Amino acid sequence: MEEKRAERREEKGKGDERMEEKRAESCAFSVAELPSVTNTSSLRPADCSTSRGVQRCTCDAGYVIHSGGLCQDIDECGLYQGQAGSQICVHECVNTPGSYHCVCPRGYLLDAQPNSCKDVDECVANQSACPGGEQCVNLYGGVTCVRPECPKPKMNVTYVKISTHQCERTPCPLGSSSCLDAPHSISFHYIPLQSQLPVPRVLFTMTAPRSVGDSQRFTLRGKGHRGLEVRQAGRHRGELLLTKSLSGPAELQVDVEMAEMSPQGLLGKHIFTVTLYVSQYAF
Numbered sequence: 001m002e003e004k005r006a007e008r009r010e011e012k013g014k015g016d017e018r019m020e021e022k023r024a025e026s027c028a029f030s031v032a033e034l035p036s037v038t039n040t041s042s043l044r045p046a047d048c049s050t051s052r053g054v055q056r057c058t059c060d061a062g063y064v065i066h067s068g069g070l071c072q073d074i075d076e077c078g079l080y081q082g083q084a085g086s087q088i089c090v091h092e093c094v095n096t097p098g099s100y101h102c103v104c105p106r107g108y109l110l111d112a113q114p115n116s117c118k119d120v121d122e123c124v125a126n127q128s129a130c131p132g133g134e135q136c137v138n139l140y141g142g143v144t145c146v147r148p149e150c151p152k153p154k155m156n157v158t159y160v161k162i163s164t165h166q167c168e169r170t171p172c173p174l175g176s177s178s179c180l181d182a183p184h185s186i187s188f189h190y191i192p193l194q195s196q197l198p199v200p201r202v203l204f205t206m207t208a209p210r211s212v213g214d215s216q217r218f219t220l221r222g223k224g225h226r227g228l229e230v231r232q233a234g235r236h237r238g239e240l241l242l243t244k245s246l247s248g249p250a251e252l253q254v255d256v257e258m259a260e261m262s263p264q265g266l267l268g269k270h271i272f273t274v275t276l277y278v279s280q281y282a283f
């Protein structure tokens with residue numbers, strides 16, 4: 001609570017600086033130049049005094065002088081928030097009498113640094129965010145629960161779970177080529193992303209779980225997705241690359257195949273199932 005107050009103070013402090021700026025500017029205006037006032041609740045009496053027959057009026061920070069000994073609230077949100085490059089809040093700006101404050105969407109907290117919204121890590125904040133047996137994945141502005149499942153047994157191919165995020169093929173019956181062709185392992189990876197990330201960007205690095213073969217060859221399985229590519233980053237290393245900015249909210253899933261090669265040919269295949277969760281927001 002104390003932290004929240006501190007944030008708020010800092011936010012107001014920033015607002016005050018801007019308001020001082022605006023106030024200094026406003027001193028140069030003549031009353032006729034001021035915008036007409038439509039909202040009377042934005043008006044309050046000025047602090048006026050008369051000296052040698054000349055009346056001088058001043059306004060508190062966050063107000064500009066208006067005719068009739070009144071001060072008019074400055075709408076900082078209206079002035080700054082609408083234009084790219086001058087935004088004072090990363091998300092929403094709320095004007096208040098004499099000030100303003102920033103509001104974050106659900107799933108975010110206003111950061112101590114003014115104008116930014118910080119994602120709440122629900123997996124840390126609430127250890128029981130997901131029901132038993134499900135894995136918690138923190139997302140930007142949200143959270144999701146996953147339960148990675150191994151493929152169901154098919155023909156002579158059976159997988160068993162060797163960790164929460166990995167399945168391994170059980171030994172193949174003698175002479176079963178369909179089993180030998182099936183991937184040795186399938187692992188599951190969950191990546192939260194912000195909307196409109198700058199590209200190119202490495203999303204995920206893949207290496208051989210153990211050093212088998214001379215080299216590993218990485219390819220996207222299936223149709224893939226526009227904006228996602230796989231690149232060889234060394235003999236034993238591959239990278240999943242984002243080449244086009246994604247807009248959320250969106251959920252994409254791609255399978256990357258890693259083939260272990262030897263001079264004699266293919267030794268085995270491994271599948272990385274990667275799920276991307278693109279947030280609605282760019283923060």
Ligand SMILES: [Ca+2]
Pocket residue numbers: 107119120121122138139140141142143
């Ligand atoms: Ca979150």
